[in-house]
Amino acid sequence: MGPIRVLIVDDHPMVRDGVAMLLERQPDMVAVGEAEDGAQALELFRQLRPDVTLMDLQMPGMGGLEAVAAIRAAAPDARILVLTTYPGDEQITRALRAGAAGYLLKSCIRKELIDAIRAVAGGRRAISADVAHELALHTADERLSERELAVLRLVAEGYANKQIAQQLDLSGDTVKAHLKSIFAKLNVDDRTHAVTVAVRRGYLER
Incomplete structure (x- = not known):
């Protein structure tokens, strides 16, 4: 089995560079492409067919939620891990419903991100403790129509x-x-x- 092939999607070049450098240091991972918005992510996904797509949510043009849904529509077995700044429970719920396999905050430690990529690549879910806590806080809340x-x-x-x-x-x-x-x-x-x-x-x- 070859290394886990990761597509990095984020509108901030410094974030993409930082994640790419982190992946380079892992013996079982490789960054195969970078996208700065959802439309580019969809196009690169179709070209590269990565094992894991690391997806930011708030980007200009096509945002992450729309991109997750579009990628999953094109490839139902696509494995997408959300990496975002925003811990809102409604956004988390929407991302998971759109087909994301995991949800991490950018404040997470590097080991958590690497472990999450491995988990998602292996067909498992990966949700950080902070995210799980935010979801649990609002489990019984009635959603806005x-x-x-x-x-x-x-x-x-x-x-x-x-x-x-x-x-x-x-x-x-x-x-x-x-x-x-x-x-x-x-x-x-x-x-x-x-x-x-x-x-x-x-x-x-x-």
Whole structure:
């Protein structure tokens, strides 16, 4: 069996370089390619067919979640390990549902990353302790609906209730009802706090 062939996907060159140098020091791994966004990742995946794709989430153009889903659609047996800065439970859930086999934070130690790549290459899952803890914290929480998310995105953009109602073709009372439900689900008391919590948990992009 040859070395584990890894495709590195991240929009920051320094991150890609650092991961590539780390892989070079492993006797059983090799970096076969680097991509700076999701579209390039999909193209390189098709060309290179790596054993493991190391995927950042927030990138310009096609982001990581979309790329994970696209790669898995093209190759259902693809093994993708998310490596990101963001520990939000909703983002973690979306990545795993899209087909990621693992989820690590960039703050993880090098040994954890190397062990995770080996685990994913071997067909196992790899989720860091911090990520597992974040998921466990919100296991019983009710998720926001698509309509509630649409309302919250407009709140984050600074729209007032009346403007949100016009944008989404809803009544003012319906917008108020959605906001009440959002506040309850996120355990907050006001719009600003709702946006802050939604960003931290991965419902809204930073």
